[in-house]
Amino acid sequence: MNYVFSAARISNVARSEGDPKLIRSGPSSLGTSDSLAKALGWFSFGLGLAELLAPRRITRALGMEGKEGLVRAYGAREIGAGMLTLSTEKQLGLWSRVAGDGLDIATLMTALRRDNPKRDNVAMALFMVLGVTLLDFIGTQAISARHGRSRGQSRLYPERSGFPKGLQAARGAAKDFKVPSDMRAAPVLAFNKGQASAA
16 A cells, blocks of 8 residues: 555545545645755754753853853744744744854854863854754745745646546536525515614
């Protein structure tokens, strides 16, 4: 049993009798940029949790003891950016990640001082943040190109149809439709002129 068939069966279980059934799944509308944004969103979420739950370990590894409150604040920011990136507002989420990366770089630069015994760890963390920043920027540009529209431009869907069996099969399909009694309009009460003027 392939994945598409099993996904169709699972989704059909939750449908009521008379609901349309999923016959087959079409190609995914998600592109590489969407997958990258999703991965960055989950990464942001995971990093944010680590910063919220273990700030002392992070500050100790970087020789930044006493900055645990700042690390927790950065963790909350990362979780927020991750949630945005995983939502329909991917572009905003990725831009917030890029801005957050700028803050991370500026903070790590302050820890690169010569008297920091963990300076090598800071340099490694800075190198990693620069790499993630590059990915965030690439993801932002890709999402903007894929989902952005210039003003007045309309989207075209020539290969999509709301008629799974084709337009010809849909013609006349509702000619024998009878409106259920609970969907019929209530009868209109008629007033004669005398009652209307008295009201």
